[in-house]
Amino acid sequence: MKLRVLGCSGSESPTGRSPSFLVGDHVLLEAGSVASTLSLEDQAKIDHVLLSHAHLDHVKDLAFLAENVIHRRDRPVCIHGDAECLSQIRAHLFNDIIWPDFTKVPSEEDPVLKFQPLPNDGLLEIGDLKVETLAVEHPGGCLAFFLRSRNSTLVYSGDTGNTIALWEKARELSNLSGFIVETSFSNEMEELAEVSGHLTPRRLSSGLERLGPVDIPVYVVHIKNSEERKVVSELDALEDPRIRVLEAGTEIDF
Numbered sequence: 438m439k440l441r442v443l444g445c446s447g448s449e450s451p452t453g454r455s456p457s458f459l460v461g462d463h464v465l466l467e468a469g470s471v472a473s474t475l476s477l478e479d480q481a482k483i484d485h486v487l488l489s490h491a492h493l494d495h496v497k498d499l500a501f502l503a504e505n506v507i508h509r510r511d512r513p514v515c516i517h518g519d520a521e522c523l524s525q526i527r528a529h530l531f532n533d534i535i536w537p538d539f540t541k542v543p544s545e546e547d548p549v550l551k552f553q554p555l556p557n558d559g560l561l562e563i564g565d566l567k568v569e570t571l572a573v574e575h576p577g578g579c580l581a582f583f584l585r586s587r588n589s590t591l592v593y594s595g596d597t598g599n600t601i602a603l604w605e606k607a608r609e610l611s612n613l614s615g616f617i618v619e620t621s622f623s624n625e626m627e628e629l630a631e632v633s634g635h636l637t638p639r640r641l642s643s644g645l646e647r648l649g650p651v652d653i654p655v656y657v658v659h660i661k662n663s664e665e666r667k668v669v670s671e672l673d674a675l676e677d678p679r680i681r682v683l684e685a686g687t688e689i690d691f
């Protein structure tokens with residue numbers, strides 16, 4: 438299966454867009470930048486959206502995706518997140534104040550969006566893709582996704598503070614093929630990283646120690662725009678050949 442990076446920045450700017458990844462043709466992982474990066478025809482093919490949490494940079498393009506596909510589909514787009522994430526989006530985004538409630542538009546019987554809570558620690562199967570979740574440390578809660586296709590597993594952790602279970606669960610996998618993980622701030626912003634539930638190169642490095650010497654690519658995402666130069670040079674200084682900074686447009690096979 439292919440994962441195509443639509444956006445993977447930790448900020449929205451002329452040089453970087455918020456996180457969104459297209460998995461195959463029909464599954465979107467995070468809705469940070471899909472509306473402005475994918476053709477309308479391809480947006481209409483999205484049947485499922487997986488959300489890690491309700492922070493704006495991960496959900497904002499749901500608003501425009503809903504509009505863009507409204508007369509292009511004959512069934513709702515299923516939005517998957519944990520129950521808390523979905524209730525936050527319902528209460529604060531699709532609340533008929535900030536944006537129309539697209540779970541009732543154009544009609545309650547035939548809406549554009551449908552919210553579907555992820556099973557607690559369960560498995561979601563979408564065609565050939567199997568999705569498992571793990572709660573990670575981040576203010577308000579956040580999920581990491583273990584994406585399994587055929588015989589390989591790609592781990593995605595969008596926003597996360599130090600979460601020992603993330604690395605230990607990945608370490609147990611015999612078919613781990615790649616790891617997409619955030620590193621938002623530079624080492625000197627350690628305190629901010631701690632309170633905002635994010636990683637620095639130093640924190641990433643201790644996570645990778647827990648993961649062990651498994652030889653897989655580690656794709657870094659969600660670097661804050663103002664931190665980019667420092668984070669990249671601190672990642673280089675780790676001299677870990679597995680680490681690469683992910684860029685929009687990249688495709689990952691897994």
Ligand SMILES: [Zn+2]
Pocket residue numbers: 490492575596
């Ligand atoms: Zn967040």
Ligand SMILES: [Zn+2]
Pocket residue numbers: 447492494495595596659
């Ligand atoms: Zn974020």
